[in-house]
Amino acid sequence: MNASTVTGAQRCSARDWIVDLSMFLLALAYAVTTSLELPGASPPGVEFGPELVPPGPPSTWFEGAGRLAAFLACLSLWWRRRWPVQLAVALVLVSVVFPLAMGAMLIALFSLAVHRSPRTSLAVFGVGAATAYLHAVLWPDPHLPMLVTVLLSVAIQGAVIGWGLTVHHRRELVESLRDRAVHAETEAQLRAEHAQHQVREAMAREIHDVLGHRLSLLSVHAGALEYRPDAPSEEVARSAKVIRESAHQALQDLREVIGVLRAPVGELPQPTMADLQQLVEEADEVGARVEFAEEYTGTVPERTGRTAYRIVQEGLTNVRKHSPGADTRVRVRGAPGEGLVVEVLNGPSPEPPPPTAGGGSGQGLVGLAERVSLASGRLEHGPAAGGGWRLSAWLPWPV
Structure with missing residues (x-):
């Protein structure tokens, strides 16, 4: 692990720690603010019977339980990444009885939508929408009808889930x-x-x-x-x-x-067809006895002429290597629309090739075949009748 990797891991851990602390403080601030607004009593409409009344005023007992539950709910947000589904469901159920935990519940729903699939998030949202009615029954708003209270609670949860899904899809898009x-x-x-x-x-x-x-x-x-x-x-x-x-x-x-x-x-x-004559003359000077015949009219395209030159050059090189002193004939014929035919034909060698010439690796013909193929032509080579070797190629010559 290099230094940059360690630095990146430390940065990521520090960021997660700051986010977790912010979420905890936000949920805790909601619980504190709500506790100051709610009356310190049991849920409206819920009366404790004599046998259920704990020591001390009922409002003090229920208020203490609600604050403890809200603090534990806020504290549980530190583990929302590890168990997002379980934590979200638990906080949805807890917030039905203890409204101070609703801030932590909304944060858990948001984290669930960010870190889990939309199907799972919508399933938990369905549970939250169903418990919204129970919450409205236990904690009715004296200023709003029950239906409005239920719809408002569902809308808030839906907005949080929608926000989380937006972040989830954005992260998937970035990835x-x-x-x-x-x-x-x-x-x-x-x-x-x-x-x-x-x-x-x-x-x-x-x-x-x-x-x-x-x-x-x-x-x-x-x-x-x-x-x-x-x-x-x-x-x-x-x-x-x-x-x-x-x-x-x-x-x-x-x-x-x-x-x-x-x-x-x-x-x-690059060489052209005009350089063929000089190439043949150089080969003829070293005793190869080369006969050269040009049987075409018109101007050969530059690419075709360059390929034809390389064919003749490779053919004469192979003659010197493998058949020194052999009679050789170079023939170039064709016309626009018919193509250009280049042929190098040599007879049997009058004397064996010197050992310094080497046997050759055949890479020259392989490269020549690839060159002809790139020019959309055809290449043929092999033993000629009566001994010797024949190298022939057809190259396209457009009109």
Whole structure:
């Protein structure tokens, strides 16, 4: 338990103590004020027989009993939260005989309506309304008819019960709003976490797409230099140049990715269909023998072109990893209204891939499938006839 919890508990206990003391003093003030107004005698219309007359004047005996009952009734209000129903019923019955306890009875009815269900409160109110007639019989008002006295007593009890029910429903409403606020805060936190998770996935896809292509070039050429140390100096220099340029470009791509993470929405540098030719030329420079065919007319939408670029990039990266030196064909065809078809087809590799290339985890195709799905397209991949591998995707191209 931390310090704030202890402080809150102390504050709540102090508040309850102050409220209980206020209710006790209020009921006691009512009893004292009423005792000064009532005549010090037995209830009007009730005469004690000779055999029932206690020692001393009857008025003194009954007045003392009434004051004691009123004090005990006021004192019992300290336990109104623990036994609200029992206390309210008891005080309703006691106030029939001893009017000085009516103040405590009204407070008990109010507390009952606040802390218990409306059905229970109305049931006790029915008991109070029934005893109002008995009270009017025992304590008739010389200035008002009995019916008016009964109706006035019922109206006062009803007003107190109604006030308590209003407080009860208000507390339920506040609690419900508090629960809704907590629930909404939890949902907002979950949505934020989900959004962060999606952002992380998008970042992982972007880093894989951008850096995977460059790093695969480095891996292929570094592996060739490692396993062919007797290669001609011109070939070694050419491979070293490619490694240097690819490493430099990888650094540039990494800076762009970091810039993407820092840039506002709408300012993200992304590749387009116009960059496909350069991508194919870079792959062709490292001996992949890539044939490129563009068979479409019109302007490809930006999102579709960006997805097509990533498909070709992932396809060429996989060719270098798993089928180095294989003949590869990249074909892009389509038209507005028909869609755009992107196909990367490679034949069997003339030589086994270097061990430095690794077997791959398949996460590139998983991320690519998700990217195509987000673009409302379809992705197909698998072994091609006669050996090799085929990667094909259809992307929507609205009119």
